[in-house]
Amino acid sequence: MPHKEEVEEPAEEFTPELYPPFPDDIPTLDIPTITLSKLLEDDAAEQDRVFSACVGRGFFYLELGGCEAGSTILSGAEQIARLGSRVFQLPLAEKMRYKQAHKQLFGYKFAGSSVTDKAGTPDTAEFFNVAKNDMIVPDAEMRRPWPAEVLESKDLFAAYVRSAHAVGLKVLAVLAEKMGVDPGEFAARHRIEEPSGDHVRITRGPPRAVKEMPEVQTPSHTDSGSDQGKEQIQTPSHTDFGTITILMNWLGGLQVWSESARKAHLSNGQPDGPGEWLWIKPKRGCAIINLGDAAMRFSNGVLCAGRHRVIPAPGAQGEWPRYSIVYFVRPEDSCLMKKFKVQGAPESSEDEEEAITATEWIFRQSSALGNKLDD
Numbered sequence: 001m002p003h004k005e006e007v008e009e010p011a012e013e014f015t016p017e018l019y020p021p022f023p024d025d026i027p028t029l030d031i032p033t034i035t036l037s038k039l040l041e042d043d044a045a046e047q048d049r050v051f052s053a054c055v056g057r058g059f060f061y062l063e064l065g066g067c068e069a070g071s072t073i074l075s076g077a078e079q080i081a082r083l084g085s086r087v088f089q090l091p092l093a094e095k096m097r098y099k100q101a102h103k104q105l106f107g108y109k110f111a112g113s114s115v116t117d118k119a120g121t122p123d124t125a126e127f128f129n130v131a132k133n134d135m136i137v138p139d140a141e142m143r144r145p146w147p148a149e150v151l152e153s154k155d156l157f158a159a160y161v162r163s164a165h166a167v168g169l170k171v172l173a174v175l176a177e178k179m180g181v182d183p184g185e186f187a188a189r190h191r192i193e194e195p196s197g198d199h200v201r202i203t204r205g206p207p208r209a210v211k212e213m214p215e216v217q218t219p220s221h222t223d224s225g226s227d228q229g230k231e232q233i234q235t236p237s238h239t240d241f242g243t244i245t246i247l248m249n250w251l252g253g254l255q256v257w258s259e260s261a262r263k264a265h266l267s268n269g270q271p272d273g274p275g276e277w278l279w280i281k282p283k284r285g286c287a288i289i290n291l292g293d294a295a296m297r298f299s300n301g302v303l304c305a306g307r308h309r310v311i312p313a314p315g316a317q318g319e320w321p322r323y324s325i326v327y328f329v330r331p332e333d334s335c336l337m338k339k340f341k342v343q344g345a346p347e348s349s350e351d352e353e354e355a356i357t358a359t360e361w362i363f364r365q366s367s368a369l370g371n372k373l374d375d
């Protein structure tokens with residue numbers, strides 16, 4: 001056994017205190033800031049604002065300060081990112097011991113496991129998807145192995161999961177009420193103890209490979225198939241498959257498509273209509289919340305899932321490896337994907353998806369995207 005002082009600690013990779021500011025000369029999307037503590041106090045004006053954000057773009061900042069669940073997310077995300085940076089610095093062979101099993105979501109996703117365009121360009125992001133259900137049960141009941149770093153911090157993950165899940169469900173309850181849907185509808189489809197695809201995703205994207213930012217890309221550039229000026233894609237264009245996502249990031253890199261996902265469909269991995277990618281500036285003290293496909297499905301299209309992607313951070317920020325901590329609230333595995341009944345509205349038409357479970361539905365969504373079970 002080596003002496004303690006001989007064991008080399010990996011260099012700290014997650015260093016938010018050192019990041020340069022987000023540039024102020026690039027096209028960003030302004031999204032509203034909703035205050036979590038006001039939602040928790042049932043503030044009517046804040047409820048209206050969150051509903052209008054979710055009917056519109058499906059993206060908003062959530063100010064987390066001033067309440068316990070928010071503080072747990074704020075401090076927990078930093079602790080999880082620090083822990084994640086130690087896991088990502090393990091040798092690849094060690095990380096591959098935890099790799100996602102066939103058709104399975106949880107565990108390690110290596111960089112390059114999915115393609116970002118029709119030329120087959122690989123993605124560059126690594127993920128560690130830590131299952132909600134394994135973190136909130138005794139060790140003996142866990143369904144798969146986890147790295148020692150995760151197991152040693154199981155209480156941290158459990159507290160994070162409970163807070164993020166509660167915050168997601170609070171937002172969903174507000175939306176249900178605004179739509180004239182029984183607020184218990186969302187709660188009944190997302191019970192925390194039930195098996196589901198919910199997970200804490202730790203993401204790492206490498207620094208920008210080239211110093212200069214390539215020009216803003218439009219779908220017509222991509223179709224040329226040329227590598228000239230091509231953006232490095234960490235996570236390609238997608239809408240999240242689940243119901244609601246609570247995202248914490250510190251560096252830019254997240255981009256949202258300028259047109260609503262209601263209009264822009266995907267073709268060759270890119271939105272098929274006119275528009276552009278707009279940056280979302282990370283905001284201190286705030287999570288970024290976005291709705292996923294299941295929210296759109298349950299609400300019969302009233303709520304909108306936001307189309308987004310991740311590229312290296314802009315400007316000098318791009319010189320840092322990029323971390324984010326994402327919590328996905330998804331319907332329980334056995335939940336049927338039935339649309340909500342809206343009080344006072346005529347019944348919406350039944351379709352063949354009414355009878356399928358969330359597990360099957362998410363698998364179909366994922367196959368349609370042409371990748372494995374990545375969000």
Ligand SMILES: O=C(O)CCC(=O)C(=O)O
Pocket residue numbers: 201203235240247249253254308309310323324326375
């Ligand atoms: O890293 C981010 O900022 C977003 C990540 C994301 O969209 C995802 O993992 O689904």
Ligand SMILES: [Fe+2]
Pocket residue numbers: 238239240308375
């Ligand atoms: Fe996403």
